[in-house]
Amino acid sequence: MITIRNARLLDGRIVDIGIEDERISCLGECRGNDELIDAEKKLVIPPYFNMHFHLDSAFTKAVNRSGTLWEGIRIWQDMRNKISEDEVIRNALTAVKLFVAYGTLWIRTHVDITERSFKLLRAINRVKEESKDIVDIQITAFPQDGIFTEKGNDELLRKALENGVDNVGLIPHNEISREDGFRSIKFAFELAKDYNKDVDGHVDETDDPNSRYLEVLVKETIENKWEGRVTAGHVTAMHSWDSAYRFRILPYVAKAGITVIPNPLINVVLQGRFDGYPKRRGMAPIKEMLNANINVALGHDCMMDPWYPLGIGNMLQVLFMAIHLDQMMGFEELISSINLITFNGAKAWRVKNYGIKIGNEADLLVTDADDVIDLIRFMSPPRFVIRKGKVIAKEGKYVLFKGKWEKLTSSTS
Template sequence: MQIINARLRHESELFTLDIEHGKFTKITSQTQFIQATEGQIDAQQNLICAPFVEPHIHLDAALTAGEPEWNQSGTLFEGIERWRQRKPMLDEADIRRRVMSTIELLVQNGVQAIRTHADTTDPSLIGIKTLCAIRDELKDKIDIQVVAFPQDGMLSYPNGLDLMEQALEIGADVVGGIPHFEYTRELGEESVKTLIALARKYDRLVDVHCDEIDDPNSRFLEFLAYEALQHDMGHKVTASHTTAMHSYDNAYCSKLFRLLKNSNIHFISCPTESIHLQGRFDSFPKRRGVTRVKELLEAGMNVCLGQDSIFDPWYSLGNGKLLRTLDFALHICQMMGYQDYRQALDLITNNSAKTLCIEDYGIEVGKTANCILLEGEDDYSVIRRQGEVLLSIRAGEIIMQRQASKLLTLDYLIN
């Protein structure tokens, strides 16, 4: 396979990419535009990029909004109540149908790796079992990590700790937690210590729903970062959401950032969901309720973006398009400078791959030929146009392809 007339990120010239036996074997610059011949893929000066990575989504809950009731207030906590109503309706067929539909939607939008949370506060653990089975079935087609996530609290839910261990024995890849939702601060801290101990015992990654609340006194992030630092495992630890950071004062954040930087943990923000769910106790002025994405990046920490939900009790919209999530983030986090645009795709590609500890990622000779083709010649034009993913290649095989959108010209409108 050979791709011609391709743009690469942060490069001005056109490139030809040769792929053999599922690997990038040669990447060469072109001196001019090449007319395509049979067997060549003409990128038509669009951007070849590493695949999108969805680092935070709840596939077990996807496509359940309104079942059995809608989240009328739109709040986080009513969403949890609606999910409690939905959980008794879960079975393998129900989960499999919705998960496969959602994965197909993500693949059509350039995603080739997913980290999904699955609720362990369900005695049947049907979500964990089904998602682990789907992960294994699709391992040659898409990379999936399953997080054992105690939605109602690992220590506050009856037998929650035992269910967590069962989930890890079944094969969950990542230990999850939700310390701010435990009944007390002491239980929240104990849950963080426990999940780190479990990750070490089972040699798993960690991804914690951490301080997903407006309360400026919710400070489990510092506890998580310290535990990661103490055990030298920050590269395997992720703090998701951390929306309370939006309510922390700057003096405290100045102290906190030193610990966060030294701990080497990763951060995931879900801006569309956070701006919708947070700030619900405010009148005006009203907080955005999104973590300090720009400030974390400027401090040299690894931050990426996820969709969190697609049509579920917490977020009744969503279309599988990470470019939409990125667009929201740039606006919400006031990252609208040209240099912000030039690095923006990192937030849904390279940074996410680093968070998931994905190896063999990127467009380089010798690496597995996983890539996507985006409408536009660079990060800025891709984001501004919000165009389609035109092509997705995995291990040298085309898994999705579509035509570029047609733009109406002035002559067409006049005539």
């Protein structure tokens, strides 16, 4: 049994937390001394979600001289053919361990299935299996080059589903014609229903205000009764849509139960590349979506790959960027912003028994922050990361992997 003394909860209460048989067994005054952790009246919260990431490209450390999305895609198209399966596994495991050390216990990753040998998918399937004791990973079959841009890509997507992926991906704005964009969304839902999978798409990741595939996604979600099982990643075109259109479409997004996943670290550097000054921020407007009752969760997207040369796996960095870009600086906005990487992610993932309640799985972060504002301000790693009642990471430096403690670096070398 673990007892965490003097834990400050999000509602301000200071309590003991008792853990027994992988679950929270006590909140209040808890007895037990098998293992004691003194939280010292610092914040103890549920762990983080990273709802959009690319483990297959992490730590490839490509040199993108222009820093643009398009050069990144060209680099990746060449690199994915040359990189070995073992390299992908090593790089991805490094990224996973960093995320865990910084408090993320759920990672949804997109894997490029238009790499026709499926070595990327095999690698990430192995990473998912090897790291299952410390993190939950979902794999989205991601048609990077589009479903109908090249003959046979649609069958690759189907084949990926037969190889155990968790979600159906799509990228309608990357199809050659608008008609193919529509067709790709319909096809993704056909597969989702055939295989009983969620839909997890890259949607309207462009500055083009005429890119409006989100409305098609809404229509297909409702018609197929897939409410609550669809996420739309990026939707950066929303930043360029006029206010009247957003006013019309956002209530339908909420009705469909679609979760929108902005990726602020990457969106802000890849979008607005055709702009002079002022430049568009290139991020779906979080406050406006929340006010429309849309579930919004955040993704880290990339880490030291052809699209983003930075990143240490800290979801607080993602949140820090988000609240700046969307000017979420009111006191209540700051406090509630933690939901973007916690409870909203749990809703999109459909995690049951999430949060610090008696009977829930004992997944906890013991931080060194007095409150949410300090947590975001300092962006420090948790002192302790607890998963299913077991300490699996400490101080952002140590992770328990395959029964052994490892000291981490932020590099694969």
